[in-house]
Amino acid sequence: MRLYLVNPSNPLVSIIKVKESRWNRYRVWKPLSLMTLAGLTPPEWEVSIVDENLGVPDYEAMARPDLVGITAFTSQANRAYEIARRFRGLGVPVIMGGIHATMCLDEVMEQADSVVTGEAEGVWVQVLQDARQGSLKRRYDGGFADLKDIPVARHDLLPPAYAFGAVQTTRGCPLNCSFCSVTAFNGAHYRQRPIPQVVREFQSIPEKHVLIVDDNLIGTSARHIARAKDLFRALIEADLGKRWVAQATINFADDEELLTLAAKAGCAGVFIGFESPSPEGLRELGKKFNMLKGRDFRASVRRIQRHNILVVGSFIIGLDVDGPGIGKRISEAASHYGVDNLNVLFLTPLPGTRLWDEMKSADRLALDNFPEDWRYYTLTFPVARYRQLSQDDIIQEAQSCSRSFYSTPRILARLGSSIWRWRQPLISFVGNFSYRSNIDVDRKSYVDFRRQYPKGVEAWGERDVSSSGHDLFVVPPSGGQ
């Protein structure tokens, strides 16, 4: 029995554009969902993973499969449906799963023979058995898996074309930010995978650099952090020789022992969601966690960097509190905090989030011709009606933010500092130039986007003249807000 597992590509995602920007070659990530499904698949199936991000294959020339499984983030849904149509047209049954299938079940049911919602560990073997017997059900629900059941992913099934391998050590996030799908999808209960299994999987990853895909590597409570320390101790003990990057909340900076262990265990960089330069913005996004304990972001970033760990800061643009000039303010805040790279994304209502519910009920989805418009839900297009900014304004703000943060003098200053302190200079170099080159890639995409939607969209509400003060980097909060 032949099974194809497909990761669809969305050509509008800038980091997959390796021809337009050669720097993006160093940011190609392995699709862990499909490698995990392959790891769950019994040996009687001959499995191939097709990752369209490496290039769309000639499907005609490939042997006919008995079953096709397709994964999709929301931004990949349109392409996923094209692939599904192709195989279903040949009479091959198609199963879809992943976050989009879970959040938009009715839509996906129309496009696939069968849909798996939630996490697949508990149901995949049954799905395959039913497929063999020709009795696939229309829907399976995996719910939340017991993390003991995550198999070692099939890292061997993909070619050595990736900059980063991938592994997962926890699922779920104890926080619940309004724009984020994670809590709706993986739950607020923070589940941790048994450490020996994580180490075993790490050992099977061929890439030297690895992305730990956890949404929140260290969690928030003392118990979560104790577990993260145990994980790092086990990785040190295993002496894997890997360098890894991960996502964490800003409390990563609060514990010196944690930072020392993380660095020794191979941590090269951490991606942190600062989200907004103002307390009003953090409140709007439900991320008050960032303001606890009277936090000084600049000092927190420094503490992390002292362990030779790079900090990538992520911000969201287009909040209701964001007026004209927000792009520059984010760039100034990120420079003031001293982050090594800045990633700025548009506020995007993703299905299943609180933000989606709020914006949909207020008729604030500017691009709502679904499924066609999903391809713009990449967090790099203005898909909503922003309160104080028109579509053109927000594009300009985002571009001016990136241009200011990635200006030549600022890049040189950051590179100088990372060489001087020997803080991952190579990764810092690639990161800065990759983000900078994508400013142009994005600019071209916006021209096409505006051609597609020539009317543009005006701001949804009034401009708020009082909302421009109180930047966290100007007035540190007094804490506990």
Ligand code: B12
């Ligand atoms: C790693 C990651 C990435 C990597 C992707 C690497 C890759 N090639 O896959 C990178 C950095 C490239 C990335 C990019 C983006 N990402 Co991202 N990413 C993640 C992250 C943190 C982990 C995903 C992961 O690997 N999980 C581990 C695997 C094992 O779990 P899984 O994917 O859920 O798969 C399980 C089930 O879903 C199911 N399943 C999945 N697929 C299938 C298919 C079938 C057939 C079946 C049966 C089951 C099944 O079985 C698996 C095992 O249980 C998630 C957060 C999250 N918790 O999901 C965000 C997340 C998926 N990303 C998100 C977003 C928005 C993006 C971007 C659009 C924007 C951005 N800048 O981040 C881009 C778009 C990329 C694109 N191509 O369109 C959102 C998606 C929300 C949505 N509704 O689509 C998430 C949920 C984060 C969030 N805060 O909301 N991302």
Ligand code: SF4
């Ligand atoms: S944005 Fe980060 S901290 Fe907030 S709910 Fe999502 S994963 Fe958790």
